[in-house]
Amino acid sequence: MPTPDQITREDLALFVNACAVGTGQKEFYSAALEQQYSLAFLHEYVCGNYRSLYAHCLSAGINHRNQAEIVFQLLASGKFCPDELRPSENELIRLALKTLPPQRVWKLFERLREAGVNNRRTRATIRDFAVSRKNLAFDAVKYRSKLRSAVIHAHVDLRTALPAAPDGTRPAGELERFLFEPLKVSKQGGHTPFAAFQTPLLEAYRSAHFSQEALYKLPYSVAEVFAARHGIERSQFLKKIEPQMTERERLRLQSAGGGKVALNPARLSLTELCVYLLSLSLDERFPRRAEIEGWLEKACGAVRARPALSGRVAAVLDNSYSSGGSEQRRGRPLALAWAVHLLLKAQSGTTYQPFWTSQVRDDLLVHARGQSNVTERLLDALDWGAETVIIVSDGVENDPAGAFEPVLAGYRRLGGRASIVHLNPVFDAERLEVRRLSPDLPALGLRDGENLAAVLDFARFVSGELSLEALLRVLSPALKENV
C-alpha cells in the first residue's frame, strides 16, 4: 500500500505536469471542453487536499492559464486558508500577479467579480495590483471594461490609488472620468467622453472617436476597433499601426496580415521561434537557411538554464502527424521537440544524436508526418549507446500500440542502465494527466523548450530523488528572498 508521502508525491507530480501543459485548448486527440473540465477538477482536488503545496505550485514553472486558475481558487476559498499559511500564500499570489501578463490578471479579476468572490483579501489583492501598475492609463485604454469592473468590484479609490503625475501631464481624477463618465454619442456613431483629457493616451482614445490620425497613437488591439469604425482599409491600417504593435501581435499577424507586418524573429524566444518557423512552408524555409539558422542560434544562446547532462545523450523526438497539434495549438508539440533538439545540440560536453520518429534529413525542414514508432527509435538510440535518452512525445504510440512498456521492461531486465526521461508537451484530458508511454516511466509535462533544465530537475522529485521539502525550496527561491 502506498504511503501518504507517496500519494502526495504522485498527486503533486500529476498536477504540476498537467498545469505545465494544459491550456484548456483543443489538442490533437481531445476537445477544448474536455480539457477544461479535466483541469477544473484537478485544481479543485489539489486545492482542497494540499492547500500549501497548491499555492507553491504558482512558482513551479506552470503556464499562465493555470497560474491564474490557482490564484482564483485560492482567493475564492480564502476562508479555508489556515492563519499560519496566509502570509506565504499572499506573497505567492502577489508574485504570481506581478509576473503574469496583465490581460490575464484583469481577466482573472473580472472572473472573480462574475463568481461573486469579494472577500477582504480579494479586494486588497485587486487594489494592490492596480496601484502597482506603472502605467494604469495604458491598462485602462487597453482593458477598459475589465479594469472598470475590477475597480467597481474591489471599491478601489482611484484618487488615492493613482495620484496625479508630478509633471502635470495627468491631473488627478482623469482616470475615474475615463472609466465612469457617461459617454455621448458622436457623429460617427460611437460613444465618446465629453471633455478633453490631459493624459495623452486617454486623449488619443477620446479623439480617435472622430479623428483617424489619433487612433494610430493607441495600442493595436484598441486601434483596430476604431479603424473598423472609420472604415480604414486593412492594409493601410496595418502599415501605419505597425510601430504600436507588440512582438506577439506581430507574430500573430504574420500570415493574416498579408506580409504587411514586419517581424524580427531574432527577438522571439526559442519555442516561439520554432512555432513560427513551423508555420512557414518548406518552400519558404529552404531559401532562407542562413537567416533562420542565425535566429535559431541566437535564440538557443539566450536560454540561460542548461540541463546538467554529460556523456552520450540521445533524444527520441516525435514528429509523427499528431505532433502537428490542433487548430488552436498548431505545431506546438513538434515545436517543443524541435526546441529540445536544438538545445541539446548546442549543449557542450556531450555527444548528442537525435532520433526523429519519421526521418528528418535536414533540421530546417522538420515537419509532422507519419506514424508514432517511438519504441523503434528508443531501440535505435540504445543501440547507438546512449547513456541518457530524452523522449519528447505526446505518449500515443501506434506502431504498434503498447510496445514501449514491454521493451523498456525487457531493457531493464537486461541490465540496461541508461537514464530515460519522457517529456510530454500535451495534456491528456481523458486520463487527467500527461500521458505515459509506460506505467514504469512517469511522463513530465513540458511547457516550453526553455524550461528543459527545470523539468529535468522536477524529474528528480518525481523519481523520489528529491524530497518534498527540497522541492519546495527549489520551487520558491523568489519567496525566500521576499519573505
Next chain:
Amino acid sequence: MTIPDTALHLNGLSVAPAQVCGGVRLIPLIRQRECRDVRLELRRYREQIGRVQLNDGSDYWAFVPHGLVLRWGEGDELESAMGSQLKKTDGKTQDVGWFSVNTLHRMVKRESKNALRMLPLHLALEGFLALHFGGPKVAWKEYSRSVLSQGLGERSESAVPGAALPGFEDALKTFEIHDGQVGVLVYVADKLASAFVVPSSQDYRALHYTLLSDYFGELIGRYALLYSHSPELGATPDTSQARTLADLRIALDGARQHWADFAHTSMLGDLVGRPLSRQKIYDVGGMRLERFMTDLNLEQTNTIGECLTRDDGELLYLKTFQLSRAQSERGWLLGLLAAADWHLESAAQSAGLSVNGLILRLDGAGFGYLLKPHLIEAARRKGI
C-alpha cells in the same frame, strides 16, 4: 459471365499495426513495391445526385459525390504527366432548383488512351442491384404481369454515408498515415466496414478523407452508434526471452508480424478466403477491373466490392461494401429463384422451405410485388 470461385488476396500489400479511435479501428495497408505506372485521381462532382446511364438502357440513381480517374503509363512516364491534364467536364448537369442532377455515361468510361473514369463503390452496388434484374424467363402463373413483361423494374438499397457514422470523422482526422501507405481497412466495433486500396501512396493521401463521403452498410451505422470503444488488440512484443538489445528488436518486429498475420487471417475472415463471384468490367494495360460479391452465405457477413489487379496478381485498387443481413437475404432470394428457373416449388424445395414460407420471405424482403397479391394473402392466412 461470372468467373467461378477466386478468392480475394491482398497481394503486394502488407498490414501495419492498427490505430484505434473510439469505436473505429483503422488498419493501414502498405505497398511492398512502389507503384509508379498507375495513378488514381479524385474527381469531385458538385451535384447532389448522380444519374448513370448504363449500357443496357437502364438508369442508376445515387448520391455520387466523387468519381475516380485511373491513369496508367509505362515506367515513370506517368509521374511527369500527373496533374498537368486539362480537365473537361464530366457528364451533363441539370439544375432542378432545390437539387441538381449530374447525368453520367456508364459506370466505367474510357476517357482517353490511358485514362478510365469510374464511380467507386457504385460499380459494385450496381452489380448487386442488377442481380437477376431480368426476372423470370418462364411465364409461371404465380408472378405478376408486370414482372413477367418488365423484369424486376426498379430495385433500391440504402446505405449510411461515412460522415453520419459517429466517431468516424475523428478517427480519420487523428489517423497517422504511414509512409508508403496505400490503403486502409476500416473496422467499426471490430466489424469490417470497408477495405480501401489505391495504387500509390500519394493517391492515398489525397483520397483519405473521401472515405467520409463513401457509404457503409446499415449494420455499420448501427454499430458506430452503439459501440464507442474498441479495445486495443494486443500487439505487444514478448521480451521475456530477450538476452540482447537485438533480441528486443526481434521481439518488436515479431509483434508486428504477429499482428499482420492475425489481421490477415482473423480480422479479414469475412472477406479474404471467401469464394467470390467475380465479373470482369474492363481489361486495360495488363490490369483487370472487376466487381465481386461473396457467396451470399446467410450465416456470414457478405461483402460486395470492386478491385483492380495486375496480371501478376498485385492488388492495385480495392473498395468494398458490407451488405446488411436484409440486403444479403434479398440477393440470396433472387439467386435462389434464378437457380430454380424462378419456379417457386423447386426453389422452396432446394432451400428446405415450404412454398408458403418462401412466399412470406419474399414478401418480407420487399419482393411481394413480384407475386400475384392473392398468393401472398393466402400464404399469410395459412402461415408456414
